[in-house]
Amino acid sequence: MDYIYYSGDFDPEGLQIADKLRNRYGEKLVLWRFNIDEYESIKSTKIIEAQSIKKLEKIEDNELQDVAAHIKKIGYAAYQELLTNKYINDVTRLTK
Numbered sequence: 001m002d003y004i005y006y007s008g009d010f011d012p013e014g015l016q017i018a019d020k021l022r023n024r025y026g027e028k029l030v031l032w033r034f035n036i037d038e039y040e041s042i043k044s045t046k047i048i049e050a051q052s053i054k055k056l057e058k059i060e061d062n063e064l065q066d067v068a069a070h071i072k073k074i075g076y077a078a079y080q081e082l083l084t085n086k087y088i089n090d091v092t093r094l095t096k
Contacts, residue, residue: 010078012055042082
C-alpha cells in the first residue's frame with residue numbers, strides 16, 4: 001500500500017486540511033509528527049482568535065480531535081517549520 005504523509009501547522013486551518021485529507025484518503029494518510037507532543041515542543045506565543053478556534057469543533061477524525069481539543073485548551077498556534085530538522089532526520093533514517 002502506498003501512503004501519503006502529511007504534516008501541517010497546528011492551527012485550525014492546518015487541522016482542517018489534515019481532516020479533509022483523512023476523509024479523502026483514509027488510512028493511506030499518515031499524520032507525520034502531527035500530535036500533541038510535537039505541538040507542545042514547538043508552540044508559539046501567537047494566540048488563535050476565538051472565531052478561528054471554533055473551527056476546531058468541526059474536526060471529524062478521531063486522531064485529530066485529540067490534537068484539536070488540546071490546541072483549543074492551550075489557545076496558541078504552532079508552525080511546522082520548526083519541525084524541519086526532525087523531518088530531515090526521519091527521512092534520512094528511513095532511507096539508509
